[in-house]
Amino acid sequence: EPEVTQTPSHQVTQMGQEVILRCVPISNHLYFYWYRQILGQKVEFLVSFYNNEISEKSEIFDDQFSVERPDGSNFTLKIRSTKLEDSAMYFCASSERGGGNYNSPLHFGNGTRLTVT
Amino acid sequence: AQKITQTQPGMFVQEKEAVTLDCTYDTSDPSYGLFWYKQPSSGEMIFLIYQGSYDQQNATEGRYSLNFQKARKSANLVISASQLGDSAMYFCAMREGWDAGGTSYGKLTFGQGTILTVHP
Numbered sequence: 001e002p003e004v005t006q007t008p009s010h011q012v013t014q015m016g017q018e019v020i021l022r023c024v025p026i027s028n029h030l031y032f033y034w035y036r037q038i039l040g041q042k043v044e045f046l047v048s049f050y051n052n053e054i055s056e057k058s059e060i061f062d063d064q065f066s067v068e069r070p071d072g073s074n075f076t077l078k079i080r081s082t083k084l085e086d087s088a089m090y091f092c093a094s095s096e097r098g099g100g101n102y103n104s105p106l107h108f109g110n111g112t113r114l115t116v117t
Numbered sequence: 118a119q120k121i122t123q124t125q126p127g128m129f130v131q132e133k134e135a136v137t138l139d140c141t142y143d144t145s146d147p148s149y150g151l152f153w154y155k156q157p158s159s160g161e162m163i164f165l166i167y168q169g170s171y172d173q174q175n176a177t178e179g180r181y182s183l184n185f186q187k188a189r190k191s192a193n194l195v196i197s198a199s200q201l202g203d204s205a206m207y208f209c210a211m212r213e214g215w216d217a218g219g220t221s222y223g224k225l226t227f228g229q230g231t232i233l234t235v236h237p
Contacts, residue, residue: 031223043227103150103169106225108162
């Protein structure tokens with residue numbers, strides 16, 4: 001069964017450094033998402049991406065964050081200058097349908113655990 | 118206001134018994150989907166089951182079923198014949214058809230989660 005893959009599985013970085021989290025969504029999916037989960041807490045929406053542009057973003061997704069689909073397969077989340085509070089699990093997800101098609105599940109990758117020291 | 122509420126932070130069940138995990142939701146959109154995901158201790162998010170707002174019958178998927186009560190805005194997950202491997206965090210989530218602005222990009226909104234522990 002096709003799956004969403006994320007790399008790396010664990011990333012440790014120092015405060016102030018830039019990190020890039022990588023994702024390969026399922027190949028025929030058109031809608032892409034990033035979520036984060038601070039340890040043991042709720043899964044929070046960061047951003048959605050469709051047709052090569054951001055379609056929606058949350059208040060968490062400030063100027064320190066950016067997303068990109070540099071080629072036909074990868075989808076990346078960049079954090080420009082990491083803070084301690086960016087430590088979390090980051091999930092990439094993709095969906096075959098979006099828009100008014102509410103009945104299509106999001107398929108999640110296994111996540112990247114980001115630790116900022 | 119919370120769109121998805123899971124009021125049970127933790128639940129315990131004996132192996133082979135059934136357990137119900139509660140979920141209530143809030144939306145004014147007539148078109149929406151409700152999803153349950155399982156998150157084991159290894160951290161991945163596994164899609165379990167889906168219920169659409171227009172579906173007449175409750176969804177079932179193997180040992181998972183969804184007790185959908187639209188008037189009460191609840192979508193409880195029922196796990197029958199619990200197994201030790203069912204011990205995990207369970208999230209209820211909603212995907213709305215259209216937001217108040219008339220556009221939708223289909224994000225999922227999650228509840229706080231319920232930790233299920235299955236005892237042998």
